[in-house]
Amino acid sequence: MALTGVSAAVGRVLRREKPQKPLLNTRPETSITHQILDQLEHGNISKAVSLLFPSLEPVSYWLYERLLRSCSSKSLVVQARKVVSHLVTFSPLPPIFLLNRAIETYGRIGCVHDARELFEQMPERDGGSWNALITACVKNELHEEVFRNFVRMNRDGIRGTETSFAGVLKSCGFVLDLRLLRQLHCSVVKYGYSGNLDLETSFVDVYGKCKVMSDARRVFDEMGRPSDVSWNVIVRRYLEMGLNEEAVLMFFKMLELNVRPLNHTVSSVVLACSRSQALEVGMVIHAIAVKLKFLPDTIVSTSVFDMYVKCGRLENARRVFDQTECKDLKFWTSAMSGYAMNGITRDARELFDLMPERNIISWNAMLGGYVRANEWDEALDFLTLMRKEMEGIDNVTLVWILNVCSGVSDVQMGKQAHGFIYRHGYDANVIVANALLDMYGKCGTFGSANALFRQMSELRDEVSWNALLTGLARVGRSEQALSFFEGMQLEAKPSKYTLATLLAGCANIPALSLGKATHGFLIRNGYDVDVVIRGAMVDMYSKCKCFDYAIHVFEEAAAGTRDLMLWNSMIRGCYRNGRSKEVFELFMLMEDEGVKPDHVTFMGILRACIREGHVELGFQYFSSMSSKYFILPQVEHYDCMVELYCKYGCLHQLEEFLLLMPFDPPIQMLTRVYDASKKYGWGKLGEWAAKKLHE
DNA sequence: GTAGGGTTAG
Numbered sequence: 001m002a003l004t005g006v007s008a009a010v011g012r013v014l015r016r017e018k019p020q021k022p023l024l025n026t027r028p029e030t031s032i033t034h035q036i037l038d039q040l041e042h043g044n045i046s047k048a049v050s051l052l053f054p055s056l057e058p059v060s061y062w063l064y065e066r067l068l069r070s071c072s073s074k075s076l077v078v079q080a081r082k083v084v085s086h087l088v089t090f091s092p093l094p095p096i097f098l099l100n101r102a103i104e105t106y107g108r109i110g111c112v113h114d115a116r117e118l119f120e121q122m123p124e125r126d127g128g129s130w131n132a133l134i135t136a137c138v139k140n141e142l143h144e145e146v147f148r149n150f151v152r153m154n155r156d157g158i159r160g161t162e163t164s165f166a167g168v169l170k171s172c173g174f175v176l177d178l179r180l181l182r183q184l185h186c187s188v189v190k191y192g193y194s195g196n197l198d199l200e201t202s203f204v205d206v207y208g209k210c211k212v213m214s215d216a217r218r219v220f221d222e223m224g225r226p227s228d229v230s231w232n233v234i235v236r237r238y239l240e241m242g243l244n245e246e247a248v249l250m251f252f253k254m255l256e257l258n259v260r261p262l263n264h265t266v267s268s269v270v271l272a273c274s275r276s277q278a279l280e281v282g283m284v285i286h287a288i289a290v291k292l293k294f295l296p297d298t299i300v301s302t303s304v305f306d307m308y309v310k311c312g313r314l315e316n317a318r319r320v321f322d323q324t325e326c327k328d329l330k331f332w333t334s335a336m337s338g339y340a341m342n343g344i345t346r347d348a349r350e351l352f353d354l355m356p357e358r359n360i361i362s363w364n365a366m367l368g369g370y371v372r373a374n375e376w377d378e379a380l381d382f383l384t385l386m387r388k389e390m391e392g393i394d395n396v397t398l399v400w401i402l403n404v405c406s407g408v409s410d411v412q413m414g415k416q417a418h419g420f421i422y423r424h425g426y427d428a429n430v431i432v433a434n435a436l437l438d439m440y441g442k443c444g445t446f447g448s449a450n451a452l453f454r455q456m457s458e459l460r461d462e463v464s465w466n467a468l469l470t471g472l473a474r475v476g477r478s479e480q481a482l483s484f485f486e487g488m489q490l491e492a493k494p495s496k497y498t499l500a501t502l503l504a505g506c507a508n509i510p511a512l513s514l515g516k517a518t519h520g521f522l523i524r525n526g527y528d529v530d531v532v533i534r535g536a537m538v539d540m541y542s543k544c545k546c547f548d549y550a551i552h553v554f555e556e557a558a559a560g561t562r563d564l565m566l567w568n569s570m571i572r573g574c575y576r577n578g579r580s581k582e583v584f585e586l587f588m589l590m591e592d593e594g595v596k597p598d599h600v601t602f603m604g605i606l607r608a609c610i611r612e613g614h615v616e617l618g619f620q621y622f623s624s625m626s627s628k629y630f631i632l633p634q635v636e637h638y639d640c641m642v643e644l645y646c647k648y649g650c651l652h653q654l655e656e657f658l659l660l661m662p663f664d665p666p667i668q669m670l671t672r673v674y675d676a677s678k679k680y681g682w683g684k685l686g687e688w689a690a691k692k693l694h695e
Numbered sequence: 696g697t698a699g700g701g702t703t704a705g
Contacts, residue, residue, distance in 0.1 A: 264698070267697090297698095367700090470703065
């Protein structure tokens with residue numbers, strides 16, 4: 001094996017022995033050099049390397065270096081080993097710098113093992129050898145090993161250079177060790193490297209990753225002339241901390257100082273706008289991007305497109321799409337999934353069908369769009385198509401498939417998927433396993449969920465607990481859910497998802513004091529009360545008949561942050577707490593805030609009409625559903641109307657209404673019609689209902 | 696420093 005060959009040869013070098021094979025006296029044929037260079041120029045690395053072997057003496061050092069540099073991907077492991085093997089076999093004393101290059105090469109192509117072995121066997125090392133090893137470990141994300149080698153290096157009396165610090169800092173950015181970061185910062189200052197722009201940028205980056213933006217900003221402000229990369233880093237870190245305004249401010253500051261932003265920076269700042277729904281600023285930045293000629297860039301146009309979709313400006317998004325000249329696969333996929341993930345499945349599908357090529361990501365994104373939009377029939381059809389046209393699915397596909405199973409409540413299909421997952425080893429993936437838990441929970445097969453949860457033991461995380469908890473709360477086993485919550489706290493930190501679930505559990509029992517306790521827990525522990533948590537609280541208080549608290553929680557939300565679900569919760573709450581009159585007022589306020597109603601909203605309104613005896617108004621709202629809001633009334637809306645007419649004896653309207661109904665009336669509706677006809681003496685209608693019931 | 700798909704909540 002090449003590897004053992006290398007170790008033997010390196011060992012020999014270590015003992016300073018003469019190589020066993022006598023060296024020929026002639027200079028290496030220059031024609032070999034030419035041939036090798038020629039092959040390298042044509043990208044035939046394997047061929048180039050094989051040309052090395054007829055020669056039993058070393059080629060020039062610079063040629064070894066060229067060859068090593070050409071080994072740039074994982075598939076060239078064998079070639080790299082051959083080059084190193086040739087070097088150490090035929091060179092009596094390979095220079096340290098070349099061995100360092102070899103270590104770097106091994107690191108670059110993912111063979112840390114070889115890098116380590118070569119390093120350990122080197123008779124002499126310089127600072128560069130240490131740096132090469134450290135860089136190799138950083139590249140392969142062996143962060144603990146990076147730190148160990150850094151310590152070893154210092155112990156051996158080799159002082160870290162800027163390169164060593166750059167490597168260690170990068171690893172620090174992975175493990176997010178703030179204490180280590182501060183120590184490194186001190187050392188860098190002490191060694192006088194603080195003027196190094198790359199190191200300073202790295203500090204900004206890692207302080208930001210450790211979520212200490214104040215220090216990140218201080219380092220940034222102390223930099224003499226931040227480079228475009230430094231600006232990119234600070235903008236990115238603000239974005240990732242959710243400090244969207246800061247990100248935007250920094251971007252404008254950068255423009256003021258006449259630094260040309262990088263495409264990634266423009267993209268980050270557009271993303272900041274779309275996350276904070278700051279459409280107007282976003283459009284300004286779009287204009288700036290156009291002026292700076294950024295738009296042919298797919299990274300920038302992707303984020304601009306996404307911003308318009310997220311802010312509901314579909315025409316603008318479409319224009320960006322059409323104007324992007326060189327659409328690559330990523331751009332197509334991003335645009336398509338932008339539509340898909342925002343519920344605009346029709347446009348997503350249109351793009352999907354137009355795509356010049358597709359990969360697993362595009363297929364998954366489209367499928368995910370259908371799932372998110374609860375379009376189960378489309379999802380199932382799409383899966384059939386996918387099975388025909390795609391070979392091979394991955395873990396992401398499986399997650400969506402499991403969502404489809406719970407969406408159509410098909411445990412059988414879910415179990416089949418489980419079998420597939422088990423056979424292909426996907427059960428070791430915690431996200432897939434959690435999706436399985438979720439599916440079993442939602443299909444109400446609690447035994448399977450429980451068994452899987454126990455089986456997961458080591459694998460399970462906070463999401464697994466939440467998925468199981470949700471399953472329990474959903475079927476009303478709230479006491480059990482609460483005792484689960486206790487157990488969970490021994491193992492994982494409850495997230496906002498947990499708390500929302502718990503609140504829903506309290507709402508179902510209903511248990512006001514526990515609900516209040518959860519509310520308190522949430523405030524005391526500084527959880528962010530987002531729109532979902534707020535909705536859960538409104539729901540809990542209103543189900544616990546503590547509606548004034550619900551109103552209070554609702555009113556605490558800033559105008560514009562209240563979404564459809566939250567309004568629906570309030571409307572349901574009014575109705576549930578005998579305050580139906582207020583439903584109509586809420587509906588108007590909701591429209592004023594620009595929130596569009598859905599079929600749930602109309603259920604609340606129609607029920608309120610029943611309560612309040614607004615027969616005519618009820619019909620107006622019912623008709624407005626399709627005429628004004630483009631919502632197709634469902635059976636339950638028709639049912640409400642029938643109840644409204646029956647309850648207030650408007651059998652004339654009822655008769656007309658039934659004639660126009662586009663489907664066969666279900667049993668409970670017919671019973672209601674029959675009873676009302678009897679009560680109000682409408683014989684003919686009663687007979688019709690009875691006949692239908694008989695069928 | 697680096698844009699694309701996935702798990703849990705009302």
